[in-house]
Amino acid sequence: MNSTPEILLVEDDPGHLAQIRQQVESENFSVRTATDGLQGLAAVMAHPPDLIISDLSMPKMDGYGLLNAVRDGERTRDIPFVLLAPSSDQNLPQQARALGVDAVLVKPVTRDQLLHTLNHLLGSKLKAVGSQTMAGLKLQTGSLMPITEGEPEIDPHTLPMHFGQFLEGSPTTMMTIVDEDLDNADNIVAQAISKRTAAATVLFSDIRDFTSISERLRSDHVVQMLNAYFARACEPIQRQHGWVVKFLGDGLVALFESPEGQVQDHAERAIKAGLLMILAATRFRTWIAEHIPGVDLPEFSIGVGIHSGEVTICKMGGNESLDTTIIGDTVNIAARLEEKTKELGWSLVASRASFESGGARILYGQRSAVPVKGRSQEIEIVEIIGLQPKISSGDAERKFYEAVGLAVDINARSLRGKLQSTSPKAATEIEPGNLVANYRLIRKLGEGGMSLVYLAQRVADKAEVVLKMMRLKPDSIDDGDMLQRFIQEYALISQIHHPNISRIFEQGFTNTHAYIALEYFPGGDLRSLIKTRLQPDTAQAIIVQVAGALSAIHARGIVHRDLKPDNIMLRNDGSLAIADFGIAKHPAFAMTQTRHGEVFGTPYYLSPEQASGQVVDSRSDLYSLGIMFYEMLTGRKPYYGDNVQSLLYQHVHGRAPRLPQELSRYQAFLDKIMAKRPQDRYQTAEQLIDAVVLL
Numbered sequence: 001m002n003s004t005p006e007i008l009l010v011e012d013d014p015g016h017l018a019q020i021r022q023q024v025e026s027e028n029f030s031v032r033t034a035t036d037g038l039q040g041l042a043a044v045m046a047h048p049p050d051l052i053i054s055d056l057s058m059p060k061m062d063g064y065g066l067l068n069a070v071r072d073g074e075r076t077r078d079i080p081f082v083l084l085a086p087s088s089d090q091n092l093p094q095q096a097r098a099l100g101v102d103a104v105l106v107k108p109v110t111r112d113q114l115l116h117t118l119n120h121l122l123g124s125k126l127k128a129v130g131s132q133t134m135a136g137l138k139l140q141t142g143s144l145m146p147i148t149e150g151e152p153e154i155d156p157h158t159l160p161m162h163f164g165q166f167l168e169g170s171p172t173t174m175m176t177i178v179d180e181d182l183d184n185a186d187n188i189v190a191q192a193i194s195k196r197t198a199a200a201t202v203l204f205s206d207i208r209d210f211t212s213i214s215e216r217l218r219s220d221h222v223v224q225m226l227n228a229y230f231a232r233a234c235e236p237i238q239r240q241h242g243w244v245v246k247f248l249g250d251g252l253v254a255l256f257e258s259p260e261g262q263v264q265d266h267a268e269r270a271i272k273a274g275l276l277m278i279l280a281a282t283r284f285r286t287w288i289a290e291h292i293p294g295v296d297l298p299e300f301s302i303g304v305g306i307h308s309g310e311v312t313i314c315k316m317g318g319n320e321s322l323d324t325t326i327i328g329d330t331v332n333i334a335a336r337l338e339e340k341t342k343e344l345g346w347s348l349v350a351s352r353a354s355f356e357s358g359g360a361r362i363l364y365g366q367r368s369a370v371p372v373k374g375r376s377q378e379i380e381i382v383e384i385i386g387l388q389p390k391i392s393s394g395d396a397e398r399k400f401y402e403a404v405g406l407a408v409d410i411n412a413r414s415l416r417g418k419l420q421s422t423s424p425k426a427a428t429e430i431e432p433g434n435l436v437a438n439y440r441l442i443r444k445l446g447e448g449g450m451s452l453v454y455l456a457q458r459v460a461d462k463a464e465v466v467l468k469m470m471r472l473k474p475d476s477i478d479d480g481d482m483l484q485r486f487i488q489e490y491a492l493i494s495q496i497h498h499p500n501i502s503r504i505f506e507q508g509f510t511n512t513h514a515y516i517a518l519e520y521f522p523g524g525d526l527r528s529l530i531k532t533r534l535q536p537d538t539a540q541a542i543i544v545q546v547a548g549a550l551s552a553i554h555a556r557g558i559v560h561r562d563l564k565p566d567n568i569m570l571r572n573d574g575s576l577a578i579a580d581f582g583i584a585k586h587p588a589f590a591m592t593q594t595r596h597g598e599v600f601g602t603p604y605y606l607s608p609e610q611a612s613g614q615v616v617d618s619r620s621d622l623y624s625l626g627i628m629f630y631e632m633l634t635g636r637k638p639y640y641g642d643n644v645q646s647l648l649y650q651h652v653h654g655r656a657p658r659l660p661q662e663l664s665r666y667q668a669f670l671d672k673i674m675a676k677r678p679q680d681r682y683q684t685a686e687q688l689i690d691a692v693v694l695l
Contacts, residue, residue: 005122006030008049010040010066011084012058016107018227020053020084022234022244023111029118032646037061041069044076046653051080051122064099071100080121084109198257201270201308201354202331203242204338205233205277206251208415209298221292226250228291229284233302236276240269245326251338255311255326267308267357271384274304274348279407290603301414305338306384307351333379340370340381345416347408352380361388363405385409435459436515437508439467452513455520458505465505466521470514496556500549502569502579519577523570530565530632536663539632542568542576543692546625549578551685554618561616563624564605565631603647604637608676611648619678622688626673626681633663638674652676669695 007029011017017033024031032049034040038061040054052070056063063083070076080102085092096104103117207213207229214222233252234244242254254273256266281302288300309330337349346366355362365383386405389398434441439456445466456467494504505517526542534542546568553560560567560578567580607623609616630638638657639650656674659667669691675681682688 004028004030005050006032007118008032008034008040008043008052010034010037010043010052010054010058010063012036012055014223014227016055016084018230020109020114021231023109023114024053024118025231025234025238027115027118028238032649037063037066040066044070044079045073047649048076048079051082051118053082053084055084057086067100082117082121195312195314197310197312199264199266199309200311200330201256201266201306201357202311202326202334203237203254203256203270203274204251204305204334205254205274205302206248206338208301208303208342210250213297213300216295216297217292225288225292228287229281232280232284233277236273236280240273240276242270242273253331253335255313264357265359267306267354268359268362270306270308271348271350271354271358271362272387274306274350275384275387275404275408277304278302278347278411279404282407282410299414301411302347303338303341303415304348305334305336305341305350306348306354307334307337307379308354308357309333337370337379337381341415344368344383345412346383347411347415348384350382350384352382355382355384358384361390363388385412436467436469436510436513439465439515439517441467456517458517464520466518468516468518496552496558498549498552499575500545500577501552502577518579519569521569521571521577521579523572525570526565526568526576526628529570530635533635534632536633536666539629540692540695542632543625543629544689545576546578546628547622547685547689547692549576550618550621550625551689553578554621554685559616559618560621560624561610562605563621563628565628568628604639606648606651607678608652609678611651617678618685619681619683622681622685623674623678625688626670629666629673630657630659630670633659633666666695 007024009017009021009024009031011020011033012035017035021031021033032043032047034043037054037058040052041061043049044052044066052066054063054066061069067081067083070079070081081100082103082105083096083101085096085104085106092104102121105113105117213225217225230247230252237244237254240256242256244252244254246253254270256270256273258264258266281300285300288297307330310328311330312327314325314327333351337351340349341347344366350358355364362384363386365385367380367382369378369380371378385408387401389401393401436454436456438459440459442455442457442464445453445455452469454467454469456465457463458465494507502521503519505519507514507516509515546563550560562580563578567578569577569579571577603611605624605627607616607620609620627638639647639654653676656671659670672691673681673688682691
């Protein structure tokens with residue numbers, strides 16, 4: 001059981017919420033968030049935290065209202081409560097403490113103030129967890145740390161939890177990056193209240209095509225996307241003991257050091273953090289598809305530049321506002337190398353100095369030498385493509401390393417595709433009108449990190465089909481797990497014949513692509529139908545058809561694992577068909593066995609066992625079908641959250657959703673199909689159909 005102190009942060013201002021969350025998580029506390037008082041109260045009642053940080057002024061319920069509700073609860077009355085105030089009203093602390101507030105902090109809150117308060121209020125809790133906190137948080141360095149709960153820990157070595165002790169005070173999240181201008185650098189050093197020089201590694205990263213992305217999104221979506229992405233990008237940096245020292249618009253800079261007297265492994269940790277950031281970026285495409293659907297955006301990708309050397313660290317300002325500034329050639333070179341990712345199409349560019357310090361297990365691709373502004377000699381650079389597993393690594397660890405390498409390759413291909421975007425035709429694109437095997441392409445329907453999808457016409461009979469095409473590496477058809485899942489999808493669907501399962505015609509390979517010819521659904525999917533607010537009897541009819549298809553699937557030992565309205569397709573005759581078996585699972589396919597703790601599927605429709613990374617069976621699909629039934633009846637999803645973790649928590653611990661009074665006759669059915677424990681649900685699709693018929 002993880003005994004890490006858990007903080008609930010309640011703040012309606014997105015900027016303050018992101019800043020405070022980053023400051024708290026930098027000290028490896030577990031953080032949940034809420035954006036108003038009522039939402040915060042629901043989070044407290046569902047799962048009491050160890051400490052609450054709440055803004056004073058919020059919609060629906062202010063900080064005092066939340067405080068009163070917390071103090072009235074028998075389970076919650078002793079939870080430490082920190083109030084965030086907008087101004088330094090001299091009477092406020094006394095008033096707040098009289099009402100039961102443990103501490104008042106005036107915004108903007110400095111990192112030092114916040115962490116001092118947390119450590120003071122949670123002192124006994126921190127002492128109680130002791131060394132367990134370090135193990136539970138996976139803070140070991142010298143290893144490639146997974147970013148998904150349940151992935152393996154590798155090569156653990158313990159180091160001090162924080163490196164702030166090696167500065168004259170902890171670094172803040174405010175940092176100025178200074179170009180190599182000697183006069184300017186001298187001025188900064190002269191103004192600094194403290195400075196020191198250290199051997200360190202600097203990491204720069206930013207989002208590719210961010211201008212294009214932001215132009216196509218509403219401003220609130222841009223903010224939401226950046227907050228969600230940075231939360232994921234910062235995690236591997238923190239786990240590798242780096243400082244996320246400044247956000248630079250759509251990018252960030254991080255610094256890695258090693259304490260005196262210990263192994264100087266800062267370059268190794270920086271490279272591993274960079275690799276995990278790229279893995280997080282490729283996985284973030286799923287978040288974008290879920291939260292910002294229907295917008296034509298460039299594939300999400302990032303560039304990372306890393307260089308090691310001497311860095312001067314200066315602390316500026318007074319006690320109220322501290323600004324940590326780093327200067328030096330190392331900083332500038334790291335920034336320039338990140339820029340080179342745009343020109344080279346490499347995911348991670350490291351200097352030779354960082355690469356050679358990173359250890360023998362760092363995998364590399366191309367090498368080059370590039371000119372860097374301000375230097376007379378070129379810098380030797382290396383393309384980092386992954387990490388070699390240790391000889392003692394088990395299957396789970398090796399699969400994780402393969403996933404990291406695959407993510408780097410996917411990200412690099414996206415970068416190279418953007419480099420080629422000015423050409424008449426990208427290397428992997430096939431123009432409409434061309435032939436692929438026995439199919440003539442009509443138009444492109446879509447594209448993802450895994451495949452291209454075209455509407456095509458079968459030459460033999462002029463029938464329209466969907467041609468799903470997996471892009472291959474040159475001279476190879478082995479593209480890791482993606483190709484395996486692509487092949488598996490054909491193998492799974494082709495063995496099932498049922499009127500409510502999409503038809504698959506054939507699979508084949510060309511010199512550049514693997515392809516699957518699938519049934520074309522001109523009627524769209526169930527998502528578009530739900531928007532029309534279905535009548536209950538229509539929803540029942542749909543449930544029966546989908547459950548009938550599940551019965552045939554489950555009889556073959558297959559679990560779909562990604563049931564959602566987008567995968568229920570509509571034919572012109574009004575019938576439905578389950579499609580997209582890309583992450584379906586069959587016991588016979590050992591090559592894609594899911595390790596314990598790995599989560600697949602769409603967060604809104606995951607079963608509790610999927611959400612907690614447990615073994616799934618056919619009853620998991622029935623739970624997902626229950627969520628779809630609720631959505632068909634009400635027009636909305638049963639659970640919402642400001643992040644994936646919040647959604648997963650509700651699937652595992654939240655109560656089954658309540659239907660409005662006019663739909664109450666379906667409540668017992670819904671409670672059973674959405675039961676948290678699989679043994680409490682309908683055990684088969686046939687049982688579910690029998691129950692629906694009796695509604």
